[in-house]
Amino acid sequence: MGDEEWVLVRRPTVSDLLNPSLMVPSHSQSSTSRPLKVTFNEPAKYWTDALPIGNGRLGAMVWGGVASELLQLNEDTLWTGVPGTYTNPNAPDALSEVRNLVDSGQYAKATAAAAKLVGNPADVYQLLGDIKLEFDDSHLNYAKETYQRELDLDTATARIKYIVGDIEFSREHFASNPNQVMVTKISGSKPGSLSFTVSLDSKLDHHCWMNDQSQIIMEGHCPEKRIPPQVSANDNPKGIQFSAVLDLQISEENGMIHNLNDNKLRVEGSDWAILLLVASSSFDGPFTKPSDSKKDPTSDSLSVLKSMRNLSYAALYAHHIDDYQNLFHRVSLQLSKSSICNLCFKESQDDRVSTAERIKSFQMDEDPSLVELLFQFGRYLLISSSRPGTQVANLQGIWNKDLEPKWDAAPHLNINLEMNYWPSLPCNLSECQEPLFDFLSSLSVNGRKTAKVNYKANGWVVHHKSDIWAKSSADAGDVDWALWPMGGAWLCVHLWEHYAYTMDNDFLKDKAYPLLEGCGLFLLDWLIEGQEGYLETNPSTSPEHDFIAPDGNRASVSYSSTMDMAIIKEVFYVILSAAEVLDKNEDDLVKRVRKAQSRLYPTKIAKDGCIMEWAQDFQDPDVHHRHLSHLFGLFPGHTITIESTPDLCKAAEHTLHKRGEEGPGWSTTWKAALWARLRNSEHSYQMVKHLIYFVDPEHEKAFEGGLYSNLFAAHPPFQIDANFGFTAAVAEMLVQSTMEDLYLLPALCRDKWANGCVKGLMARGGVTVNICWKEGNLHEVGLWLKNQNCLKRLRLHYRETMVSVNLSSDFLYTYNEQLECVNTYSLQ
Numbered sequence: 054m055g056d057e058e059w060v061l062v063r064r065p066t067v068s069d070l071l072n073p074s075l076m077v078p079s080h081s082q083s084s085t086s087r088p089l090k091v092t093f094n095e096p097a098k099y100w101t102d103a104l105p106i107g108n109g110r111l112g113a114m115v116w117g118g119v120a121s122e123l124l125q126l127n128e129d130t131l132w133t134g135v136p137g138t139y140t141n142p143n144a145p146d147a148l149s150e151v152r153n154l155v156d157s158g159q160y161a162k163a164t165a166a167a168a169k170l171v172g173n174p175a176d177v178y179q180l181l182g183d184i185k186l187e188f189d190d191s192h193l194n195y196a197k198e199t200y201q202r203e204l205d206l207d208t209a210t211a212r213i214k215y216i217v218g219d220i221e222f223s224r225e226h227f228a229s230n231p232n233q234v235m236v237t238k239i240s241g242s243k244p245g246s247l248s249f250t251v252s253l254d255s256k257l258d259h260h261c262w263m264n265d266q267s268q269i270i271m272e273g274h275c276p277e278k279r280i281p282p283q284v285s286a287n288d289n290p291k292g293i294q295f296s297a298v299l300d301l302q303i304s305e306e307n308g309m310i311h312n313l314n315d316n317k318l319r320v321e322g323s324d325w326a327i328l329l330l331v332a333s334s335s336f337d338g339p340f341t342k343p344s345d346s347k348k349d350p351t352s353d354s355l356s357v358l359k360s361m362r363n364l365s366y367a368a369l370y371a372h373h374i375d376d377y378q379n380l381f382h383r384v385s386l387q388l389s390k391s392s393i394c395n396l397c398f399k400e401s402q403d404d405r406v407s408t409a410e411r412i413k414s415f416q417m418d419e420d421p422s423l424v425e426l427l428f429q430f431g432r433y434l435l436i437s438s439s440r441p442g443t444q445v446a447n448l449q450g451i452w453n454k455d456l457e458p459k460w461d462a463a464p465h466l467n468i469n470l471e472m473n474y475w476p477s478l479p480c481n482l483s484e485c486q487e488p489l490f491d492f493l494s495s496l497s498v499n500g501r502k503t504a505k506v507n508y509k510a511n512g513w514v515v516h517h518k519s520d521i522w523a524k525s526s527a528d529a530g531d532v533d534w535a536l537w538p539m540g541g542a543w544l545c546v547h548l549w550e551h552y553a554y555t556m557d558n559d560f561l562k563d564k565a566y567p568l569l570e571g572c573g574l575f576l577l578d579w580l581i582e583g584q585e586g587y588l589e590t591n592p593s594t595s596p597e598h599d600f601i602a603p604d605g606n607r608a609s610v611s612y613s614s615t616m617d618m619a620i621i622k623e624v625f626y627v628i629l630s631a632a633e634v635l636d637k638n639e640d641d642l643v644k645r646v647r648k649a650q651s652r653l654y655p656t657k658i659a660k661d662g663c664i665m666e667w668a669q670d671f672q673d674p675d676v677h678h679r680h681l682s683h684l685f686g687l688f689p690g691h692t693i694t695i696e697s698t699p700d701l702c703k704a705a706e707h708t709l710h711k712r713g714e715e716g717p718g719w720s721t722t723w724k725a726a727l728w729a730r731l732r733n734s735e736h737s738y739q740m741v742k743h744l745i746y747f748v749d750p751e752h753e754k755a756f757e758g759g760l761y762s763n764l765f766a767a768h769p770p771f772q773i774d775a776n777f778g779f780t781a782a783v784a785e786m787l788v789q790s791t792m793e794d795l796y797l798l799p800a801l802c803r804d805k806w807a808n809g810c811v812k813g814l815m816a817r818g819g820v821t822v823n824i825c826w827k828e829g830n831l832h833e834v835g836l837w838l839k840n841q842n843c844l845k846r847l848r849l850h851y852r853e854t855m856v857s858v859n860l861s862s863d864f865l866y867t868y869n870e871q872l873e874c875v876n877t878y879s880l881q
Contacts, residue, residue, distance in 0.1 A: 129447075131334060718775025744758055
């Protein structure tokens with residue numbers, strides 16, 4: 054469409070762009086959408102009933118008790134251990150033995166021999182401790198019908214209210230990123246009505262003391278070694294040191310603070326109280342031993358408190374809101390059923406219905422507003438557990454109550470860590486991905502040593518499981534999951550994706566490309582000449598899965614698993630793409646990658662029409678296995694596409710049908726994203742629905758997925774990756790993109806989400822996307838090119854319609870259902 058057909062209108066404000074409101078359909082979905090709140094009508098009975106808050110580094114689970122309250126605390130640098138040695142000088146001989154066994158077709162023996170290649174176990178994420186509040190016995194007689202507990206995603210604030218007699222008591226909790234403090238305000242509706250006792254405690258070795266009349270300091274340390282069940286923490290040398298400081302403030306007009314036993318504070322007759330919790334550790338990076346750290350956690354914590362000495366509660370809350378909403382408000386989503394039933398849906402809403410009840414009823418009512426809530430809950434969790442300068446979001450984000458959390462709560466690189474960051478780019482939270490790249494840089498340092506010693510290879514390598522010390526070697530454990538040297542390569546794909554969404558050339562040149570070079574060097578050395586002239590990987594596994602070898606024995610080690618080759622193809626494509634941008638096409642590495650690219654073992658289709666998981670069509674002993682590793686090329690990769698490889702897409706569809714719908718939460722959301730890439734809205738939605746069923750903590754079943762009452766996703770037990778995967782999958786149903794193409798509503802479930810509007814999603818090429826639709830059909834599209842002084846040509850796709858458009862960073866464009874440009878908003 055030519056310039057002469059554009060209509061120029063008012064210039065959007067910054068608020069318009071961050072929280073777009075330029076396109077509102079004639080039926081306003083906001084009138085039928087519930088507030089973005091996780092709600093309860095009673096205190097928590099289980100940890101998965103509690104409400105998570107966090108500022109990226111500090112986290113808490115708020116239980117909402119009445120007579121006694123518990124806030125379980127976490128700080129993301131509290132781990133067991135010290136920097137390790139991630140090399141094995143005996144590995145080269147073991148590697149040669151395994152390769153020879155694989156070459157001779159002795160896969161079971163190769164699997165047994167590969168046990169010599171695994172290493173020591175990763176270290177374990179720990180907890181910080183608890184804030185314990187004890188109220189008067191009168192609170193035992195609160196009016197149960199008045200109790201309210203909620204997590205407001207719009208403000209990242211947990212609130213509790215209840216009435217005792219004629220007094221309403223309330224609590225507010227939030228974790229501030231700009232001030233690095235966890236804040237609690239407790240108040241009563243009548244002057245002088247508030248009395249309680251507060252203390253700190255921890256399962257780690259610690260001691261508490263009073264700094265003055267209104268501060269409790271808790272100092273302690275993590276174990277230097279992992280703690281087996283039979284070993285006491287006191288039997289271990291000291292590891293990372295930590296300190297938490299609780300500062301108590303009360304109203305000036307009424308109230309007294311008393312020191313009890315030099316480890317508790319008692320408030321008597323106050324109007325309100327404010328608790329400030331700050332915490333620090335001695336962790337000084339993955340390469341510094343705790344014993345060599347110069348950091349003083351207590352001094353650091355007190356310094357943080359001092360920095361906010363003159364800030365009121367209102368000021369702290371304002372700082373928190375401004376910081377949080379700058380991220381959260383970038384994307385909005387409203388979904389509703391057909392407008393015919395909008396009125397009855399609106400009238401049926403009851404604000405007293407808890408989120409748990411909404412989950413339980415979803416299989417019947419399929420409430421679109423619960424999908425909205427769960428989508429935004431994933432964004433909330435990412436903002437709350439991963440910020441610039443923090444550690445990566447681990448297997449539980451930052452929220453953990455155990456000294457021995459399941460699977461160590463450590464980053465798992467064969468799907469889980471990557472899935473944690475799937476929503477960061479499409480859902481407009483690119484800053485939240487920064488900790489992943491800091492972690493990757495540290496991994497490359499240790500990984501270079503592992504590659505050189507263990508495999509006599511250049512570059513760097515990382516395996517399946519890591520920890521805060523940037524462990525790069527294979528973990529201790531079964532070969533089918535521990536021996537997997539593709540973890541670093543998969544993470545490298547995120548480097549290019551970050552560039553593709555942000556178009557940040559400095560990031561690509563300074564951060565991404567050096568890491569890609571090292572990864573590429575390792576992969577080139579890891580690949581070996583195969584019998585058919587292909588470049589292959591040996592040994593090779595398909596993560597956590599076994600096969601039946603031709604001799605009838607069960608094994609997991611062979612050569613050139615489909616996932617290995619798909620990841621390598623993706624990394625090689627990324628290296629060549631980055632080299633093109635950075636004008637490095639003549640570099641030696643780039644020439645070697647280009648030459649090797651055409652010789653990589655191809656993806657094959659099995660006799661049953663499915664994608665082959667291994668290089669040979671082995672018998673699969675578990676056709677419903679939870680992993681979808683051999684479909685990496687479809688999602689999150691890009692080597693299997695409807696446009697370029699239709700036969701492989703058909704085989705991928707057969708594979709998904711064969712795998713089935715059952716599995717843990719993360720598997721369910723991966724399937725939702727895979728079906729979305731195939732543009733199969735029915736099956737993608739079916740996996741969305743499959744995740745939203747209630748899990749009772751007393752009767753949970755492993756590997757069955759679902760949601761707990763607080764919306765935490767279940768493996769079971771709780772794993773946060775499915776929460777992030779859900780958000781990414783819904784985004785994938787609504788917008789898909791390449792650097793040249795933008796697909797609108799590619800997997801929209803038209804009968805379940807007939808009307809809707811999504812604003813602020815990102816597409817590759819730095820394009821911000823707003824879409825509204827009515828009765829299952831596209832209504833209006835808005836596009837804004839985020840990068841300044843930039844022009845871009847893009848192909849827009851909706852169903853069978855495709856048009857080419859030119860975008861300039863000077864304008865915001867809107868298009869109608871025929872993809873005709875109807876308005877152009879000047880940004881000058």
